[in-house]
Amino acid sequence: MEPVLVAEDVHRSYGDTTALDGLSLSVAAGEVFALIGPNGAGKTTLVRALTGTTTPDSGRVSALGSAPDDVDRNRIALLPQAFSPPERLTGRELLDYYAGLYDDPRPVDEVLAEVGMAGDADSWYETLSGGQQRRICVGTALVNDPDVLFLDEPTTGIDPAGRRDLWALIADLAAGGTTVFLTTHDMAEAEELGDRVGLLAAGRLVEVGSPGALVADHGGESRLVVETDAGADAMAGRDYRVSESGRGLTIHGIDPEGIGGAVAALEDAGIEYESLTWSQPSLEDVYLELAGDRAEDALGGGR
Ligand SMILES: Nc1ncnc2c1ncn2[C@@H]1O[C@H](COP(=O)(O)OP(=O)(O)OP(=O)(O)O)[C@@H](O)[C@H]1O
Numbered sequence: 655m656e657p658v659l660v661a662e663d664v665h666r667s668y669g670d671t672t673a674l675d676g677l678s679l680s681v682a683a684g685e686v687f688a689l690i691g692p693n694g695a696g697k698t699t700l701v702r703a704l705t706g707t708t709t710p711d712s713g714r715v716s717a718l719g720s721a722p723d724d725v726d727r728n729r730i731a732l733l734p735q736a737f738s739p740p741e742r743l744t745g746r747e748l749l750d751y752y753a754g755l756y757d758d759p760r761p762v763d764e765v766l767a768e769v770g771m772a773g774d775a776d777s778w779y780e781t782l783s784g785g786q787q788r789r790i791c792v793g794t795a796l797v798n799d800p801d802v803l804f805l806d807e808p809t810t811g812i813d814p815a816g817r818r819d820l821w822a823l824i825a826d827l828a829a830g831g832t833t834v835f836l837t838t839h840d841m842a843e844a845e846e847l848g849d850r851v852g853l854l855a856a857g858r859l860v861e862v863g864s865p866g867a868l869v870a871d872h873g874g875e876s877r878l879v880v881e882t883d884a885g886a887d888a889m890a891g892r893d894y895r896v897s898e899s900g901r902g903l904t905i906h907g908i909d910p911e912g913i914g915g916a917v918a919a920l921e922d923a924g925i926e927y928e929s930l931t932w933s934q935p936s937l938e939d940v941y942l943e944l945a946g947d948r949a950e951d952a953l954g955g956g957r
Pocket residue numbers: 668671672673691692693694695696697698699700735
């Protein structure tokens with residue numbers, strides 16, 4: 655069976671700017687595919703190509719077995735990155751409008767409740783906070799109960815509790831068989847939701863895999879971060895790899911069972927510290943490792 659989403663050797667340029675540079679991927683039915691990558695990597699361009707709002711210069715794209723602009727609109731939904739509905743509509747009116755575009759829409763009240771907006775459904779869009787507006791926008795992508803859902807940075811501006819609610823909602827949709835294609839700068843979001851994560855840089859997929867596999871292959875080692883004024887030379891002659899970092903020292907390659915020994919070594923060396931933080935590698939480490947300086951710029955700029 656053909657995957658739900660397919661891109662084969664897709665190229666797309668805007669003038670001299672190459673947005674997609676020979677990109678290939680496929681997404682299976684019911685999968686959550688999370689696309690990450692620096693600003694300008696080509697993520698939105700790929701979403702646009704897969705939803706038929708831009709046409710590749712070359713290569714092939716398909717969605718649900720058809721050219722993207724031939725797909726029945728009842729079966730597909732897109733939450734764009736930038737979405738500016740009329741401000742003098744209420745959330746309910748906006749969702750009612752969207753519901754009217756489809757043959758068999760879901761009850762609007764149900765969708766409003768799902769995105770946590772039942773209580774503010776009758777406020778004008780312009781009076782809602784940025785995060786509330788984003789929730790309403792997410793709701794517009796749910797009214798047709800799509801088979802394929804594109805979410806371009808869905809949780810930008812949404813508070814941490816709301817973000818977790820939306821994650822649970824997206825996970826539920828996927829568990830019910832919806833295929834989700836998500837772009838995000840939030841590594842925790844990609845790690846939490848993605849069955850597979852694809853890292854896009856300069857229009858090319860640098861790596862694709864499950865979050866766990868990507869972290870195992872590229873995330874580096876567990877480490878102990880020591881908040882201290884001491885320099886790395888204070889640990890000289892001991893059997894630890896130590897580097898200086900912003901907060902003090904980082905001791906590399908420390909597994910959980912090695913924490914006690916490392917702490918004993920710090921104390922034996924007479925190092926005074928404010929705090930100790932042990933951390934495992936995460937998708938953010940993978941991102942920084944694989945996307946390099948461009949990724950660091952993007953993460954720094956996005957915070
Ligand atoms: N309509 C357009 N006209 C000209 N250039 C464009 C257009 N759309 C995208 N680009 C360029 O194509 C490249 C890829 O842009 P795209 O929006 O796909 O990146 P992105 O990965 O979604 O970025 P971000 O994380 O900032 O949203 C960028 O260099 C961008 O400036």
